Amino acid sequence: xxxxxxxxxxxxxxxxxxxxxxxxxxxxxxxxxxxxxxxxxxxxxxxxxxxxxxxxxxxxxxxxxxxxxxxxxxxxxxxxxxxxxxxxxxxxxxxxxxxxxxxxxxxxxxxxxxxxxxxxxxxxxxxxxxxxxxxxxxxxxxxxxxxxxxxxxxxxxxxxxxxxxxxxxxxxxxxxxxxxxxxxxxxxxxxxxxxxxxxxxxxxxxxxxxxxxxxxxxxxxxxxxxxxxxxxxxxxxxxxxxxxxxxxxxxxxxxxxxxxxxxxxxxxxxxxxxxxxxxxxxxxxxxxxxxxxxxxxxxxxxxxxxxxxxxxxxxxxxxxxxxxxxxxxxxxxxxxxxxxxxxxxxxxxxxxxxxxxxxxxxxxxxxxxxxxxxxxxxxxxxxxxxxxxxxxxxxxxxxxxxxxx
RNA sequence: GGGUCUGUACCCAAGUGGCCAAAGGGGACUGGCUGUAAACCAGUUGCGCAAGCUUCGGAGGUUCGAAUCCUCCCGGGCCCA
Numbered sequence: 153x154x155x156x157x158x159x160x161x162x163x164x165x166x167x168x169x170x171x172x173x174x175x176x177x178x179x180x181x182x183x184x185x186x187x188x189x190x191x192x193x194x195x196x197x198x199x200x201x202x203x204x205x206x207x208x209x210x211x212x213x214x215x216x217x218x219x220x221x222x223x224x225x226x227x228x229x230x231x232x233x234x235x236x237x238x239x240x241x242x243x244x245x246x247x248x249x250x251x252x253x254x255x256x257x258x259x260x261x262x263x264x265x266x267x268x269x270x271x272x273x274x275x276x277x278x279x280x281x282x283x284x285x286x287x288x289x290x291x292x293x294x295x296x297x298x299x300x301x302x303x304x305x306x307x308x309x310x311x312x313x314x315x316x317x318x319x320x321x322x323x324x325x326x327x328x329x330x331x332x333x334x335x336x337x338x339x340x341x342x343x344x345x346x347x348x349x350x351x352x353x354x355x356x357x358x359x360x361x362x363x364x365x366x367x368x369x370x371x372x373x374x375x376x377x378x379x380x381x382x383x384x385x386x387x388x389x390x391x392x393x394x395x396x397x398x399x400x401x402x403x404x405x406x407x408x409x410x411x412x413x414x415x416x417x418x419x420x421x422x423x424x425x426x427x428x429x430x431x432x433x434x435x436x437x438x439x440x441x442x443x444x445x446x447x448x449x450x451x452x453x454x455x456x457x458x459x460x461x462x463x464x465x466x467x468x469x470x471x472x473x474x475x476x477x478x479x480x481x482x483x484x485x486x487x488x489x490x491x492x493x494x495x496x497x498x499x500x501x502x503x504x505x506x507x508x509x510x511x512x513x514x515x516x517x518x519x520x521x522x523x524x525x526x527x528x529x530x531x532x533x534x535x536x537x538x539x540x541x542x543x544x545x546x547x548x549x550x551x552x553x554x555x556x557x
Numbered sequence: 558g559g560g561u562c563u564g565u566a567c568c569c570a571a572g573u574g575g576c577c578a579a580a581g582g583g584g585a586c587u588g589g590c591u592g593u594a595a596a597c598c599a600g601u602u603g604c605g606c607a608a609g610c611u612u613c614g615g616a617g618g619u620u621c622g623a624a625u626c627c628u629c630c631c632g633g634g635c636c637c638a
Contacts (some may be wrong), residue, residue: 306626313634376584376593386585401592407594440592471593493606509586512601516587530606547593 156180159216165422166415167209168343169368171350179337186218188316189336189352189364191276191327192260193225194252199259200388201417201450202372202381206340207263208419213338220264220438221334224253227277228326257390262454279333282327291325294358295351300324302373303347324348328355336364336467343368344380367487372416377406395451399463400471402447402549407439410446418449431451471547476523480542483551490535490555494519494526497533501551503543513545 154162158181179186190210192203199207210220229249257273264271266406283291300321301307309316324347331339331352341350346368353363359378371380374387381388389401405413414420416523420428428445431437437445447467448460455463469475483501492500495510497517504510514529515520521533539555 316632404593407592409594438592439594443592443594467593496606506604506607508604509602511606513587516601517585546588 154216162212162216163365166369167367168370169346169366171353171366175363176338176367179365186213186337187221187335188213188218189221189223189331189334189339191223191228191330191339191341192227192256193229193422194249194256195229196383197252197255198369198383198388198390198392199256200381200383200390201413202342202374202388203240204263204391205372205416206342206369208258209367210340211264214265214270218338219269221336222257222260222264222272222273223270223330224256225327226250226253226275227280228330262391274334276326276330276333280329291329291355292322294355295325313427324351325355331364332356332359332361336360337362338365339374340367340369342369342371342552370412370416372412373409375401375405377409386465388545389450391454395455395459395463396466396477398451398454398468399460402450403442403443403467407443410439410442413446413450418446419453422447424441476542477550480550480552482554483543484554484556485538485556487535487555490538491532494531494533495529497538497553498543498545501543501553503545503549503551510545518546 156177160173160177163176163180164173170176188210190206214220226249229252230246253275301310303324306316306321327348328351330336331349332355336352336356339352341349346366349364349366349368356363373379374381374385375389376385376387379385379387389398393401410432413423413429418425428437428442430438432442441518444464448464451460451463452458466478470477481545485497485500489497489500493507495504495514498504498506498510498513499507504513510519511529514526514531517525517527519526521538521543523544535555538553541553543551543553
């Protein structure tokens, strides 16, 4: 068992805020397993590399003998966390939330330790949905408008004349209540959660509990290199995506983002990360090779050793050598559809969104049959032409036609 | 409650009776270059094979003709109370 100092060093490595360091030390000092809370709003169906950062931190706590308390925000998801939003987000239906919650737990198992005693998974609807008006008034009386409006994004929206639903203002309070409910010793979150997590401390203190320590992890930018990685922006790499998909996505990140990805997405020890970054910056490691290494590492992390190399081979075959992917989704098309305009066939196979878009893509030289570029935008094809043949739109969309009687 | 402004395609935003499927920018997409990076260049960006159809918060109305005018409704900002 590592000493308190060693634990402290491991746990605060790679974090941005630690409120408060002395409290963390004394909690670790107590020697008891600490309850480490992480809230997760089931607003989307995929867990991505950005969220994996904080999950990995939580795993470190588990490995040191502490208990992960995963709070599924099935209630709060219906309010919608306003964090980082410039607009009110539409509330999700109970069904959507439920569906997401299930897939989350499934995905999280790739990172967290689910051994008995190591983790508790709870849902905040269990207590939040029970609250009546008296409870809510009591809760809201614990803070002030001025305090809530200190939050950066509220303030910005308010100043900009953008609408803020009253319910959104309650969000930090609800999340804070979770901390009271689960008696959290520590709460983890991205830096965008700092305000919410501090609210937990305030509420715990008011409830006579020892306030939780708040640790925040950096936010990871998405593939565009600008906005934080998020499902809604579509700039993410999902941890359950197929290896080749992950590999390709990582190859497309801006060069400048590589150090951050090495640091936050590889699961490497700090020494290895800094050595790699140094080699990259000094020119000893060419950028392409660095990125390939990064992509392989991430794929290995989620698909097992060797998967990264396979993904890279596939990548080289398809994109470097302009070849054909090893696995192409089959598109079954009824024989009665033929003869058919190629543009229509493309949309039948979901390679494009409409016949019209299909026609455009052909005009733009982006469509190939068996690797041969199609030049006639109005071309008609027959079942015999197409059966068993591959269709390609752009660099990434593929389908193999299978004609069914 | 009163006043006033406002709601346009993924986002911002022009348009105020026909020349509007709707300027411009961003984003996205396709092609070129390349390292599926960045930068840059060219193009595309409602649906339909087409005639044409549907779209400018919603529902009605005026008109040969409406995103543009009128009525009501819904949503939002600001000021006053």
